[in-house]
Amino acid sequence: MKKIIMQPSGKEIDCPSGETVLSVLEKQGYALPNNCRAGACGECKIKVISGEFDQGFVMDMALSQEDRSNGYGLMCMAKPTSDVLEIEFGTVDAKPKLFPPVENSWHIVTDKIQRTQNILELKLAPLGKAIKFWPGQYAMLGEDNDQHPLRPYSIANAPKQNGELTFIITKEPTGKTSPWIHDEVNIGDNIKINAPYGTFLGDPSVDTPILCLASGSGLAPILSLLNAYLSRGHKNPVTLLFSAKTKEDLLHFGEIKYLESKYVNFKYKFTLTQQAGIIGGLEGRIDKVLPQILTDLSNHSLYIAGGVSFVDTCKKTVEKLGAKEEFIHMEEYFAQQVN
Numbered sequence: 001m002k003k004i005i006m007q008p009s010g011k012e013i014d015c016p017s018g019e020t021v022l023s024v025l026e027k028q029g030y031a032l033p034n035n036c037r038a039g040a041c042g043e044c045k046i047k048v049i050s051g052e053f054d055q056g057f058v059m060d061m062a063l064s065q066e067d068r069s070n071g072y073g074l075m076c077m078a079k080p081t082s083d084v085l086e087i088e089f090g091t092v093d094a095k096p097k098l099f100p101p102v103e104n105s106w107h108i109v110t111d112k113i114q115r116t117q118n119i120l121e122l123k124l125a126p127l128g129k130a131i132k133f134w135p136g137q138y139a140m141l142g143e144d145n146d147q148h149p150l151r152p153y154s155i156a157n158a159p160k161q162n163g164e165l166t167f168i169i170t171k172e173p174t175g176k177t178s179p180w181i182h183d184e185v186n187i188g189d190n191i192k193i194n195a196p197y198g199t200f201l202g203d204p205s206v207d208t209p210i211l212c213l214a215s216g217s218g219l220a221p222i223l224s225l226l227n228a229y230l231s232r233g234h235k236n237p238v239t240l241l242f243s244a245k246t247k248e249d250l251l252h253f254g255e256i257k258y259l260e261s262k263y264v265n266f267k268y269k270f271t272l273t274q275q276a277g278i279i280g281g282l283e284g285r286i287d288k289v290l291p292q293i294l295t296d297l298s299n300h301s302l303y304i305a306g307g308v309s310f311v312d313t314c315k316k317t318v319e320k321l322g323a324k325e326e327f328i329h330m331e332e333y334f335a336q337q338v339n
């Protein structure tokens with residue numbers, strides 16, 4: 001059995017021979033950014049401080065000769081060959097490091113899809129380097145002037161190799177930036193964003209059932225987190241309860257049903273607050289319907305995102321069902337912030 005030591009924390013983990021550093025880190029609950037898992041994208045590149053490893057076959061564009069001579073390696077393919085491999089990873093607590101925000105990063109609008117009467121989905125592709133972020137974080141969009149000030153919008157996808165970013169944007173009719181995005185920004189336009197920000201992050205080391213509660217564009221960070229948790233192979237049950245007014249407001253319905261059919265531990269529930277009799281749906285607000293699905297949340301991790309009163313109601317409801325304060329993560333959208 002070999003050992004991996006993470007610095008600056010000094011934490012040690014065992015590495016069975018033949019396993020890659022990435023898979024061992026993940027099994028122990030340490031999140032390392034990755035994408036292709038095949039030595040092609042460079043996402044999992046980190047510095048090896050000491051020790052030897054077999055890098056395997058990786059692409060030069062993902063790990064240059066200069067990277068190699070500076071001691072970097074791609075952990076998705078790297079297998080330790082010395083008894084101890086010391087790597088640079090995370091903070092002094094061995095938590096993943098937040099990526100420093102990038103300002104004025106030019107992106108092109110690749111798609112703009114009206115999802116409901118007042119919610120659209122906006123897709124951006126980077127014109128330069130892809131922005132690195134953790135699932136659950138947000139970006140600032142706008143023109144950074146008085147007419148269209150920068151506003152925070154959660155990223156709705158897990159990180160992708162091509163750097164594509166998806167946003168779910170609600171139009172606040174009296175606002176400045178969201179009406180601009182809805183009515184004036186067009187496919188093919190170039191816009192600048194600042195990102196990433198926020199600490200509504202999934203804890204990769206949690207080994208508990210997960211419950212996500214969302215309404216409206218609060219689904220965005222939840223989708224990002226869900227995709228990350230499920231694709232990472234989270235083994236415990238994961239449930240999403242989405243609250244909408246009517247069937248027409250069930251955002252990303254097909255995509256979520258796809259996740260449900262792909263991952264046996266994932267359950268999708270929705271509740272409608274202004275429409276009755278829809279097959280497969282619940283009826284009423286979260287405080288009424290959640291106890292019909294789950295009665296004991298004492299060992300759950302909770303992720304709640306939506307408007308202020310929605311988040312407030314959800315928090316009270318999950319607390320009544322035994323959720324522990326330290327496992328409740330919330331992202332509240334204030335109308336003034338996202339207008």
Ligand code: FES
Pocket residue numbers: 033034035036037038039040041042043044045062074075076077
């Ligand atoms: S995850 Fe793509 S190179 Fe390692």
